[in-house]
Amino acid sequence: MTHLKTLETPELILVKRIPDAFKAQVDRIAEAIIYLYTESRRLTKDQAAKVGLTGPQLSVVKILEEIGDLSLSDLSERIRAQNSTVTGIVDRMEREGLVDRKRSADDRRVVHIRLTDKGAKLARSLSFEPFEIFRGAFENALSPQELLQLLTLMDKLATYVRSETDGRDVRAASGK
Amino acid sequence: MTHLKTLETPELILVKRIPDAFKAQVDRIAEAIIYLYTESRRLTKDQAAKVGLTGPQLSVVKILEEIGDLSLSDLSERIRAQNSTVTGIVDRMEREGLVDRKRSADDRRVVHIRLTDKGAKLARSLSFEPFEIFRGAFENALSPQELLQLLTLMDKLATYVRSETDGRDVRAASGK
DNA sequence: GATAAATGTTTCGTGTGCGAACTAATTCGC
């Protein structure tokens, strides 16, 4: 139980109080975001380690199982990483015999990544879902109304940030 | 968006409707968290690059400026990384002449990391604050009431997750 | 006070993660 650092006494709200309280609130929210992110990553990694995979590799296995074969670029977009990063991940998975590469016939630049039998078998044995880790927390910590509130607020935030950074962002240019 | 794997039996449909909506909401929130996190990281990195630093190095400089000398372990805790990671970061910063190491006199196991003159000068030239990046978004996208709402909800979430993972987590044992 | 347990740091091996430069294949401009 993190004791709420009761955000400051009314009588002091004169000049600097509002900005200060604002700053403290933002910091706390930012910390929470970072905490939730890193914790979910850690848990994913633990799950993956149980079957001899890394976190990103587990994501790749599940995505390929759910969607089917994907080009490397599409895969990169899915796991929000650069092509050069995914090349390495796929290299190591190929070495382990979990996936293989097949050059596309229509466009000989693209490479399709697909699960091998071994990879597919592994995928079926996994109950993992990307955000499953959050689900318990959301379900137990928040009421349905609160969940909806949170969704609305996060959406506003994300939309705002996206609108601010769009245009100067290389990847976002594609429009997704 | 995320397509639903329908393998439900007819009689379960009634009960499953609500969970499906729930799942979709959770996924959206999780995506927003991930998006905000990665975007803030990217912006931090850009800021840091302007003065020839990496993201983590910028954090170290600002922390040392604000708090003063720190042991490597304390520094690790501050930036939420393992000691072995921070050893590398400090190595590279030492090579650049931004910090140096000094063995403690009381406990010769510990190493104090401190800014050199060069590092301190750099620190003073930086207006950066860790969560500054979020501040504009929070200020412009949300009303004060919404901000407070969001803080409350995120606190609940973080507290819940923390209580769940505490005990089985090595690092968290210290209790912050 | 010698041995054992704990603590702080480093070393090592592996796996991301990114941007820049490169190659090969495709499309655009004219």
Next chain:
DNA sequence: GCGAATTAGTTCGCACACGAAACATTTATC
């Protein structure tokens, strides 16, 4: 058509990031 710009993927160099093991120094235990 044909050269120029684009696009898909890889390679390279660097900087995290983590866990396990090694190492040094305290502290605890007897």
